[in-house]
Amino acid sequence: MTTVSKTLSFIFSQKGKPLLMMNNFLSKLNKTTNTKKYYRCENPQCTMTLRTDINDVLIRTKDHHNHPPEPEQIEVRKLKHVIKERAKNETTPKPKIYDEETARFCLTSLAIAIVPSQREISTRILYIR
Structure with a gap:
């Protein structure tokens, strides 16, 4: 079993919106609720999604990226x-x-x-x- 680093950090898009960075992939904020934040991969063809709590602690990831990191x-x-x-x-x-x-x-x-x-x-x- 391989251990994957789950270090989350943020950078900003051209429009000044935060982008979640994990393992050299970028995800944009898709939806926010009272308790969770939902992110999607920035690449429109990629199905990778992830979920954090409101304090940006990773809860769950779904699927894998279908493209290499950049x-x-x-x-x-x-x-x-x-x-x-x-x-x-x-x-x-x-x-x-x-x-x-x-x-x-x-x-x-x-x-x-x-x-x-x-x-x-x-x-x-x-x-x-």
């Missing part, structure tokens, strides 16, 4: 979120924030390949400031 996508999302937060809270020029954060993040070579360019990020930051 840890590089998660790294890039974290980077984008940090850049957006800094742009929102600081007056530092956008190119400087981008350069500092991409240097600080220690991205894998696959993640570097999918990181948006400084120009693409700058246009998104315009709407934040």
Whole structure:
């Protein structure tokens, strides 16, 4: 029997909504009741669902993911979120924030390949400031 890590953490979507991260897979909040939260895999074709209590303690998972994990996508999302937060809270020029954060993040070579360019990020930051 294999032991699977059930470490839950959260990152944010482009729209600022929390995404549950477990074992390099992302799940979005589907429904909330008084006692439970229901999550679905972010991939629309995947049938994986999971349930937590209101304090985000894992209760149950259903099915398995039908796609491989994408840890590089998660790294890039974290980077984008940090850049957006800094742009929102600081007056530092956008190119400087981008350069500092991409240097600080220690991205894998696959993640570097999918990181948006400084120009693409700058246009998104315009709407934040």
